[in-house]
Amino acid sequence: MHQPNVRLFVLTLILAVSLLKAEPTPPALSYLASRDHGDGLKIEGAVQVTPEGYLHFDGNDGGATFPGSGKYNITPNGFGLLMTCRLPATLNDSALVGIVNKLNSFRANRFRARGLYVTFTPEKDGKVDEDGEVCLNAGRKLPFGEWLHFAFTAEFVNEREQGRVGYFLRYFINGELMVEQFAPRFETYQSKADIAIGFPNNGSGSFQGDISEVEIFDRFVPEAEIMDKIKADSRLKLFTPPGYRQANAEVLNLTAQIRAAVVGYQAWLVSALERAEMMDGDTPAILSALNAANACFQGDKAPEDFATTFNANQDGFRRVVNGQAIILLARKGGTTNPPIVDIFNRATQSAVLAGRSFAWRLKVGDKEICDHTPGLTYRIQDFTKTADGASFTVAWRLDDLDVIGKFRLEGVRLTANLSATSPSAPITEYSFPKMTLNHLPGKDDTLVAAFRSGTLYRNFSSGGNVFGIYPSANMTLPFIGYYDEQENGVYLGWEDPSCCRKEIEMSGKQGRAEISFSSNVGVRNFTEGNFFAMPGEAVLEFYHGDWFTAGQIYKRFLQTKADWYPQHPRLDTPLWYRDGILILLGSKNEPNYPYLREYLDLPFIINGGRKPDNIKELWEKGIHLKTYTNIRLWKYNPSISDTSPKEDFDKYHDEQNSPVTLANCIRQFDGNIAHEFYNNIPWNIGCPEADGFKAILHERVMGYARGGSWHGIYHDQLCSSPILCYNPDHGHLLGDPCSWIRGYRQFLTWFAARRQKYPLMSQDGEDFCEAYARWTDGFMTWRFVQQNQVPLAQSLYSGGRVQFTGRTFNLDVAGDDQAWICKLVSQFVYGEQMGWFHTKDIYPANYRRVLVKKLCHLRLELLGYFNDSDMLPFLKFQQTMPVISSLWGGLRSGAKYVETPQVMHSVWQRSDGNCLAVFVNTSSEPIRLTPKLPLTGKLSICREGATEPEILDSANAPDLDLAPHATEVWFIGNDDTTPAKLAKKMAQFPKYTPGKELTDGQ
Missing domain, CATH: 3.20.20.80 (Glycosidases)
Structure with a gap:
C-alpha cells in the first residue's frame, strides 16, 4: 500500500503460487557443504574448502563457479537462488562484498551497512541493456559472525490481455522480504556466463566469510519454501516479525507444566496466554493469568462458569463466552500487545487465530505507524456484555494520533471498524484488519479467493500467495473462505457499502494463513491533518461448509446493505x-x-x-x-x-x-x-x-x-x-x-x-x-478459464441479477476438445449465456454442434428460472464423482489443465419457491450416479427422448443415468407448466443431427 510500492503499478495483478500436494521440484544446481566438500565447483584464487566443506573467502580475489551453469537464466518459468553464508564478526561497515553474480544477468553485493543490492539486467534488441537494469536496493544491516540465509526470486507475470507482462523480483534475508519490485515488460538478457559465487563484481571486493549452501532453481521459489528451508537448518534464525518476541522462559515453563494436564478450551487458554507473551504481552499479567487459570482448572467447570471465576481471580485478561465462541481479551489496556488475543471455536474445539490479528497500519504523513509501534498505548473502554457476546472499544494513542477500533461479538460473528484522527499530518493509507488465521482442525485446508469467478488454493497454509485489487476482475469480491475437508470454515471479509478500492493480500506459511485488507484515504492536500473512518466493517465468522457457504455469508450483506x-x-x-x-x-x-x-x-x-x-x-x-x-x-x-x-x-x-x-x-x-x-x-x-x-x-x-x-x-x-x-x-x-x-x-x-x-x-x-x-x-466473463475455478461470482450474481455473456474458447491459444465441451457446459449449468466461441469452432458437422443446440434450447425453456432465481448449494452424490482434466486454451498466457466433474450440475430456487436442478454429462462415457437430494416436494424429471416428465416424490429420487453428453432436468415444487413444455422439447433431442459441413467460402 505504500505509494512508491510496485503494487500501485501492477494493479490487478494477482500472485498465486501452485498449491498442489506434490513436493516442489529440487534445485537445478546446488552446492551442499556436507555433501560436496568442494566437488562440483570450479574454485579459483584464495578460496579454501574447510573440513566441514564450507567455502571460505578471506576477501582476496577469488571465487567459485558452477561449470556448465551458463544455460540457467531468468525465464518465464521463474528463477530462484538461495544461499546460506556467514560474514565475519569483524567485517567493516563500509566493506563492499560480492555475493553472487552471472555476468550481464544478475548480481548481488553487500552495500556497506544498508544490506544488499540485487541487480537484474535486461536485454534490448538482443543486446545487454544496462540502462534498463532493475536494482533491489534496500534492507538493513546484515548480522555479522552468524549464519544467515539469502535468497532472491523472479516470478513471471503474463496478463497480456490487460497490458501487464513482466517479472516480480524479490530478495530475502533470513526469510524476511526486504524488497519487492515489479518490472513491467522486462526481458532478461540470456547470458551464457556461468553462475559465480563470491567473485568481485561491479566495484565490490570478493566475498568475506563462509558459504555453506547454494541452490539454484530454474523455477520460481515461493516464500513458504524459503522459510521451510530456513526452519530445517538449526544454524539459522528465522526472521522474527515486528510485534513478536521470544517468549519469557518462566512463561514457557509454566505453560508446558499446565498444558500437560488439560484439554479442550482449557488447553486453548494456556496456549493463547503463551502466544500473548510472544506478542509483546505484559509478562507479570500473563503469569498471574496462568496461575489463576491453573487454580480454576481444578474443578470440572463449564466454559461459562470457568470464565466467571477466571475473570474474578485476575485482572489482566477477560474471557467472553457465548454458545459458539470464547474470546480472550486484554482487560486493562496495554502498549504494543494486541487487545484481542485469540478466539476459540466451540464447535471445532480449536483456536481460530494464530498470531496478531485485527492489527492495523497507517501511513501518517511520511511515517508508518502500526499497532505495535514503540510508544503506542491503548485502553479498553465501553465494554458491554450482551446476550450473545459483547461489544467494546479499543482506543490507541501515539503523540497526537488517536486510533479507535470498535468491536462486536455476536455468536459466531465478530465485526470491527477502525477510525483515526491525526491533527498534524494527513492519514493517506491504512491496513485493517491484518489477520493471522490458525490451521483448521482437518488435515487439508483450502482457501477460496475471488480471483475471477472464484479460485481454490489447496493446502494454502503450507505455502501460497495471492494478491488482488478489489473491485476488479482479479479480485471480484472482498472476502475469503478458509475451510478444511471436514467443512470447518472461517469467513473473513470487508463488508463495505461504498465498494471503495481495496488491496487484499493473502499468504500461507508455517501452518497459518495471513490475510490483510488495505485502502487509501482521499485528502485535500498533504499538509493538513485529517480524520478517517473505514467504510463498512471487517467481519470474521466461522461456519460449517465450503466455498459456497462463504459466499452465502457475504450474500447476507449484499441483500441488506449493498x-x-x-x-x-x-x-x-x-x-x-x-x-x-x-x-x-x-x-x-x-x-x-x-x-x-x-x-x-x-x-x-x-x-x-x-x-x-x-x-x-x-x-x-x-x-x-x-x-x-x-x-x-x-x-x-x-x-x-x-x-x-x-x-x-x-x-x-x-x-x-x-x-x-x-x-x-x-x-x-x-x-x-x-x-x-x-x-x-x-x-x-x-x-x-x-x-x-x-x-x-x-x-x-x-x-x-x-x-x-x-x-x-x-x-x-x-x-x-x-x-x-x-x-x-x-x-x-x-x-x-x-x-x-x-x-x-x-x-x-x-x-x-x-x-x-x-x-x-x-x-x-x-x-x-x-x-x-x-x-x-x-x-x-471471457477470462473465467483459470485453474481450480469455482462459480463463486455466479453463485451470488447469476440467476438474472446480471447476465454473464461469454468465455474464451480457442481465441489466442487452442485447448483440447474436452475443454471446449466443459466450458460450454459450465456456462449452461451456471446460468450464463453460452458461447463467444468462433463460428469456425462449429464448422465441422459433429457432436459439438448437436450439444450446442441441445443446451441452447434447454436454456431457452428454462429462462424463467435462469433469470429469476438464486443458486442453491451444489448436491452431493453417494458415489465419488469422476474428475476430468482437460486443457483449457483461450488466453495468450497459455493453455492450462483444468479439472471439472464429469457431470456438471447446479440447483436453483425461483422467486416463487420452485426449484430446478440441471445435469449434463460432459464425457463421451456413460455414467450412473445417486444424488443426495435435500429438497422436499413433488419431483418432475425431464429426460432426453421422453415426451412426458416422470413424476415422483423427492424422497424417492432415482439415480441419474446419463448417456455420453446427455442432459437431465429435475423440478422440485408445484411448477407443472415448465416441465411439461420442456419434456416436449427434450423429446426431440435424439433426433437432432449435426447438419451440414460449413466452410468460410474462401
Missing part, C-alpha cells in the same frame, strides 16, 4: 439481451450466420468489432449485434502499434502527449501519467471523473447508438483495477479510493438513461466487477 446488488429479474435490461442464449464470435464476412440461425432454430448474438455486410438480413432473423469499445484508455485505437506507419504513429504520439490528454488522465502519486502497454506501446489511462475524458466516453458510445447497427456495447476493461488519481483539477480528493468507481458508475448511469431514445441499447463490461452490477446489464 445498494449495487440488483434484484431479479432485471426488468430494466432490454429483453433481447436479458433473454440471450448464445454469443458467437465471427469475422465481418462470416457467410454462415443465416444457416446457423436456421440450424439452431433460435436467434443468437454476434459480438465483434465490425458489422457484417448482411446486417439487415440478420436483424430480420432476430440476431442482435454487440460491439467493442475501450473505456479505460485515452482514445485507444487497437490498430496502432510500434510497427505502424510513421504518420499514424506520430498522430498517436501527439494525442497521447497533448495538453488536453495530460489534463484528463490519471496522475499518479509521483506526478507521472498512468499508462498501460498494448501492441508494445503505452496508452494513457483516463480519469473517469475528469470532464474531458467523460466527454470522450460519451461521444464514443453515442456514435454507436446513433449509427443504429449495434444494439449492445461491450466496455473493454471496465472491470480492470481502479487506479488512484492525484490530479487536483478533476474535482475529487487526492488519492480518493472511491473516485474511480464513482466516475464509472456515473458514466454507466448516463448510458442507461440514453435508452429513452435508444431502447434496444445494452451494455456489459469485460470480466466481472460487482461494483457496477446495478448499472450494467451483464459482464462478458
Whole structure:
C-alpha cells in the first residue's frame, strides 16, 4: 500500500503460487557443504574448502563457479537462488562484498551497512541493456559472525490481455522480504556466463566469510519454501516479525507444566496466554493469568462458569463466552500487545487465530505507524456484555494520533471498524484488519479467493500467495473462505457499502494463513491533518461448509446493505439481451450466420468489432449485434502499434502527449501519467471523473447508438483495477479510493438513461466487477478459464441479477476438445449465456454442434428460472464423482489443465419457491450416479427422448443415468407448466443431427 510500492503499478495483478500436494521440484544446481566438500565447483584464487566443506573467502580475489551453469537464466518459468553464508564478526561497515553474480544477468553485493543490492539486467534488441537494469536496493544491516540465509526470486507475470507482462523480483534475508519490485515488460538478457559465487563484481571486493549452501532453481521459489528451508537448518534464525518476541522462559515453563494436564478450551487458554507473551504481552499479567487459570482448572467447570471465576481471580485478561465462541481479551489496556488475543471455536474445539490479528497500519504523513509501534498505548473502554457476546472499544494513542477500533461479538460473528484522527499530518493509507488465521482442525485446508469467478488454493497454509485489487476482475469480491475437508470454515471479509478500492493480500506459511485488507484515504492536500473512518466493517465468522457457504455469508450483506446488488429479474435490461442464449464470435464476412440461425432454430448474438455486410438480413432473423469499445484508455485505437506507419504513429504520439490528454488522465502519486502497454506501446489511462475524458466516453458510445447497427456495447476493461488519481483539477480528493468507481458508475448511469431514445441499447463490461452490477446489464466473463475455478461470482450474481455473456474458447491459444465441451457446459449449468466461441469452432458437422443446440434450447425453456432465481448449494452424490482434466486454451498466457466433474450440475430456487436442478454429462462415457437430494416436494424429471416428465416424490429420487453428453432436468415444487413444455422439447433431442459441413467460402 505504500505509494512508491510496485503494487500501485501492477494493479490487478494477482500472485498465486501452485498449491498442489506434490513436493516442489529440487534445485537445478546446488552446492551442499556436507555433501560436496568442494566437488562440483570450479574454485579459483584464495578460496579454501574447510573440513566441514564450507567455502571460505578471506576477501582476496577469488571465487567459485558452477561449470556448465551458463544455460540457467531468468525465464518465464521463474528463477530462484538461495544461499546460506556467514560474514565475519569483524567485517567493516563500509566493506563492499560480492555475493553472487552471472555476468550481464544478475548480481548481488553487500552495500556497506544498508544490506544488499540485487541487480537484474535486461536485454534490448538482443543486446545487454544496462540502462534498463532493475536494482533491489534496500534492507538493513546484515548480522555479522552468524549464519544467515539469502535468497532472491523472479516470478513471471503474463496478463497480456490487460497490458501487464513482466517479472516480480524479490530478495530475502533470513526469510524476511526486504524488497519487492515489479518490472513491467522486462526481458532478461540470456547470458551464457556461468553462475559465480563470491567473485568481485561491479566495484565490490570478493566475498568475506563462509558459504555453506547454494541452490539454484530454474523455477520460481515461493516464500513458504524459503522459510521451510530456513526452519530445517538449526544454524539459522528465522526472521522474527515486528510485534513478536521470544517468549519469557518462566512463561514457557509454566505453560508446558499446565498444558500437560488439560484439554479442550482449557488447553486453548494456556496456549493463547503463551502466544500473548510472544506478542509483546505484559509478562507479570500473563503469569498471574496462568496461575489463576491453573487454580480454576481444578474443578470440572463449564466454559461459562470457568470464565466467571477466571475473570474474578485476575485482572489482566477477560474471557467472553457465548454458545459458539470464547474470546480472550486484554482487560486493562496495554502498549504494543494486541487487545484481542485469540478466539476459540466451540464447535471445532480449536483456536481460530494464530498470531496478531485485527492489527492495523497507517501511513501518517511520511511515517508508518502500526499497532505495535514503540510508544503506542491503548485502553479498553465501553465494554458491554450482551446476550450473545459483547461489544467494546479499543482506543490507541501515539503523540497526537488517536486510533479507535470498535468491536462486536455476536455468536459466531465478530465485526470491527477502525477510525483515526491525526491533527498534524494527513492519514493517506491504512491496513485493517491484518489477520493471522490458525490451521483448521482437518488435515487439508483450502482457501477460496475471488480471483475471477472464484479460485481454490489447496493446502494454502503450507505455502501460497495471492494478491488482488478489489473491485476488479482479479479480485471480484472482498472476502475469503478458509475451510478444511471436514467443512470447518472461517469467513473473513470487508463488508463495505461504498465498494471503495481495496488491496487484499493473502499468504500461507508455517501452518497459518495471513490475510490483510488495505485502502487509501482521499485528502485535500498533504499538509493538513485529517480524520478517517473505514467504510463498512471487517467481519470474521466461522461456519460449517465450503466455498459456497462463504459466499452465502457475504450474500447476507449484499441483500441488506449493498445498494449495487440488483434484484431479479432485471426488468430494466432490454429483453433481447436479458433473454440471450448464445454469443458467437465471427469475422465481418462470416457467410454462415443465416444457416446457423436456421440450424439452431433460435436467434443468437454476434459480438465483434465490425458489422457484417448482411446486417439487415440478420436483424430480420432476430440476431442482435454487440460491439467493442475501450473505456479505460485515452482514445485507444487497437490498430496502432510500434510497427505502424510513421504518420499514424506520430498522430498517436501527439494525442497521447497533448495538453488536453495530460489534463484528463490519471496522475499518479509521483506526478507521472498512468499508462498501460498494448501492441508494445503505452496508452494513457483516463480519469473517469475528469470532464474531458467523460466527454470522450460519451461521444464514443453515442456514435454507436446513433449509427443504429449495434444494439449492445461491450466496455473493454471496465472491470480492470481502479487506479488512484492525484490530479487536483478533476474535482475529487487526492488519492480518493472511491473516485474511480464513482466516475464509472456515473458514466454507466448516463448510458442507461440514453435508452429513452435508444431502447434496444445494452451494455456489459469485460470480466466481472460487482461494483457496477446495478448499472450494467451483464459482464462478458471471457477470462473465467483459470485453474481450480469455482462459480463463486455466479453463485451470488447469476440467476438474472446480471447476465454473464461469454468465455474464451480457442481465441489466442487452442485447448483440447474436452475443454471446449466443459466450458460450454459450465456456462449452461451456471446460468450464463453460452458461447463467444468462433463460428469456425462449429464448422465441422459433429457432436459439438448437436450439444450446442441441445443446451441452447434447454436454456431457452428454462429462462424463467435462469433469470429469476438464486443458486442453491451444489448436491452431493453417494458415489465419488469422476474428475476430468482437460486443457483449457483461450488466453495468450497459455493453455492450462483444468479439472471439472464429469457431470456438471447446479440447483436453483425461483422467486416463487420452485426449484430446478440441471445435469449434463460432459464425457463421451456413460455414467450412473445417486444424488443426495435435500429438497422436499413433488419431483418432475425431464429426460432426453421422453415426451412426458416422470413424476415422483423427492424422497424417492432415482439415480441419474446419463448417456455420453446427455442432459437431465429435475423440478422440485408445484411448477407443472415448465416441465411439461420442456419434456416436449427434450423429446426431440435424439433426433437432432449435426447438419451440414460449413466452410468460410474462401
